[in-house]
Amino acid sequence: MQVSFLKDLVTMRTPTSEFSFLCYLQDRDRLIDFINHKTMFPSRMEFHDYLEWAAARFSDQVEYGSEVVAVTPVESGGTIDLLDVVVRQGDGTLVTRRTRNLVLAAGLEPVLPDGLVSDDRVWHSEELLGRLPRGCATRTGSWCVGAGQSAAEVTEHLHGAYPGAEVCAVFGKYGYTPADDSSFANRIFDPVAVDHFYTAPDEVKSRLRAYHATTNYSVVDLDLIDELYRRHYQEKVQGKERLRILTPHGSPTSSATTTACASPWSPAHRRAHRAGDRRHRLRDRLPPRRPAHPARRGRPALRTPPRRRRAPGPRLPDRHLPGDALRHLRPGRQRAHPRH
Template structure:
């Protein structure tokens, strides 16, 4: 078994200017922003004499975006204008509209009369963008750690080593870079007490894993879904079509499915300009602000989907007033007390507890449990565990500057080296931090901050890496 210490020499010649860990939407937006920043046709500036040396390391073997939740008919929750380029540079060749034009669907999409493309189409748009950067992306690379590159003559750390494992060969590679951007996305969150079991899956694996477990779409399975947000509601609604003879049960802590607030004034909290204002708040003010705006993004469902589900539930009520016998049930104010499996490869027994603990406990026998309880966004802590000594004296947590750079002790780290975090700064940069809404403008800020010296002068220039 390969170990981190079993490394091959640093890849490539010289030092990278920037390595991005992960190649999801956040890193893809960075690649696009850098492409545009080097394109003289967009800036009117002479072409750059030196192109920065960059690399993107991605664990998946090809570009994918939430492949487990590409449900038939599911739509984006934001306008296509908030794609990976338009808000920052509408003239970019990487806009969603240019993608439509290249696919011969621009007028057809216009005839839909919507700002919300299907999730399937938006994923295809991002893959179309990603294909342009294959020469600077290493797929199948699982980054294991970031370590200091060693002190140079100045006595300061001027670079970092990024170690990754090739998932095909098992070989550990080391790349040296001045700047590391960590943009690994969220890690599926499983509630405490939910055991590991092949019949228990996170919502992120719904489309990719459940069909392999429950292969007969006509069987009378019983499938439970845990959660009260958009993903849980989408899965609960889709199951009745995917498995028309199955019983489905939605288990949720709240008393009802609640609609997301996407009204115009509230939606302005996702504008890039709000980040500056939010970052300037005190920690307590930020906490209060996030709590006040949770109905825009957490444990909420788009109203149209709620109405569809209610319509389906109402039709059951017409046929049979006894809700305990319905094919599709919603159990509000319930939590899972325990999940058990008597014998291997047999159904699960889910013990439920009501919130008030007054009603009789219910036990469900199910063939599968889908857990739609969100994501944690702290993977960077493990990746940076070997460079904790570079934090300012007395710091026990990673702090982040307004420009997304990690706060480091500059008595130990040179000014031309840095670590940057993407998609895990909600507490300092607001609710939009893990969403698509700000990716285009944020990527432009990041490229300007990290690679300013490599961009054509004057201005921020914009040509392919």
Template sequence: MTDDRMPAEDAPRGSTRDDIVDIVGVGFGPSNLSLAIALRERNGIPGNAPITAAFVEAKPAFAWHSDMLLPGATMQVSFLKDLVTPRNAASDFSFVAFLHEHGRLHHFINRQTFFPTRIEFHQYLVWAADRVAADVRYGTRATRVIDHADHFEVVLDGARGGSLRARDVVLAGGLTAQLPEGVRPRARQFHNHELRSRLAGLPPLAHDAFVVVGSGQSAAEVALHLHGQYPDARVHAVFGKYGYTPADDSPYANRIFDAEAVDAFHGASSDMKARLMAYHRGTNYSAVDASLIERLYEIEYAERVVGARRLFVHGASALAETRELPDGVSTRIENRLTGETEPVVADAVVYATGFTSMPLGALLGDLYDPDAPGRGPRVERDYRLRLTRPTAGGVYLQGGTEDTHGLTSSLLSNIAVRSAEILESIAGRANVRAHELVRSA
């Protein structure tokens, strides 16, 4: 095992202790945006010692699942679970403040819903990112976190390159699209997170057909969007379940997303954690809003009545074969109950097959041991990752903590409270360091 730590006297030439910020945030999506807002509000309280931060984001500008901002698609989480409200209901960065500033508050109230469209919520996020005016290096990717004697160095790959030095690092790299085993992304076979861009790049349809793989909310939204966007095209939805499963958004089940539930989950036994995850997967995974299921069924049934089918839902099925053609994709859909197959030549195959968490090994090197005991990263209650050796600072995770903190790990539901807890941990440890410096002086 190599040791990348560097003593203070061997710091990079031309650097000073003053260029070390308190926090480097890797990724600037909703999670670290929420952290930046919490940091700004904390620093604005008289008597609080300022905490400095810089962020890096691979995208050229702030964006949140921009290729899935489909017309009519709504959020599955209440607008009250925005970037700030569960932490600070009086914040100027709330969704309500955004509506008020844009003159839409009364209009939104008249809609009588907790669930804005994704397009509007994305507008809110962009507004908040502009308003907080955080130090963000867009178009920059963090490639390595190196442990030095008294700080971390975050090596950057981008137009400006170089590195940032911080006492603590907060990783919020988001999710990585996951394709089925053996599938490579191509111009006509792609993940749904690229939907709008890929559709815009398709030539005129040669076969008037699409195949959508997946059984969750995104898959159902893609099927509905393609059916409406291409009025002459057939849409084949393919998934292993017998039918779409309604999402469990009942009040008691939704308690699993409460901030208070994280404490209990983190302290529970591994067996109980696994049980809870199995019990409540229907709140988030491979589940679809009941209203969307009903909408798709109505379309399919109406087409059966008039005898002009365009929407085909293939339950208990899978893609048995895909073969690229010059102007499309030859597929074979297999019913796993009967063994019957149906050939479909499509203009494109869209895989709405989920995501995986940010990989830690390549970024953290020997600070992280992926083979350590446990199902996922070993993470403390304050979201600090247990590293392979003691370090002066901490590495915190915004996401990828489902095994330790529960279902809220990759969702918007708890980001306001989670950011506050991470910031409180960092501020507390900074106070300890300050007191130690005073004593040593």
């Protein structure tokens, strides 16, 4: 999981609720074991089991495998107090449920890149677990398009589950971007931040989304980035590459670009970055070159003779010169002379 177990179904609102993750651990007799594990992030398998444990308490009130096909208002005395929800059950029959409250939680729809159409060999990561047993196990190669957490996890899973297959990670930049999960950045997910964002003007919302995009969008946990790079480098050492990271140009990355991917702000990279900045700043301070006169274009440049400097004559120390002689010195060479 990428989220602390304290952000479960109920703890942040009601810490003493019987549906918390800690109560689940106590019920499963694993509370002490989880404490000894010294982690804030349970595995997805364990958190999935926690959600099933909580949902089982409402099995008599929740109907799964159904589809809402219509919602109609129920008027009473000129007002709408109730709603009729038409539901298609798993066997195809239609049932009407009357309710006072209706929550819309349709979720997101999977989107494929432009030009791709889902078929037996192309699918969204949402269908991965259902698709793999049918055909991917016998293939010799797979392509994973995307640079986010899901794409990186799919790449890691395919590379580990099918040791004879070549796995190519394809995305439009030179490496995965680490997720910003630092303490201050995580404040964007605080409940009060939701209220601030909701009431903010549109331009402020756009700025906030841009500022904090690296907390959630198209980013990957640093541990997973390091693991993929470790495998990629180890295969280069062995001379047999199965995990390939494709650059925007469509060819496997060189060691230089993958180094930037694994450690984009290494000390050597910082020194090169600062040196490049100094060169650019120096170039910006230089005056622009004056274009040649139209009559001189295409002709060799004129060479001006070097300036002749006057040979310096013998110079006496100032303390040996009289006052009248000091007045005849050039201003740039005149120095203070004490009076005798």
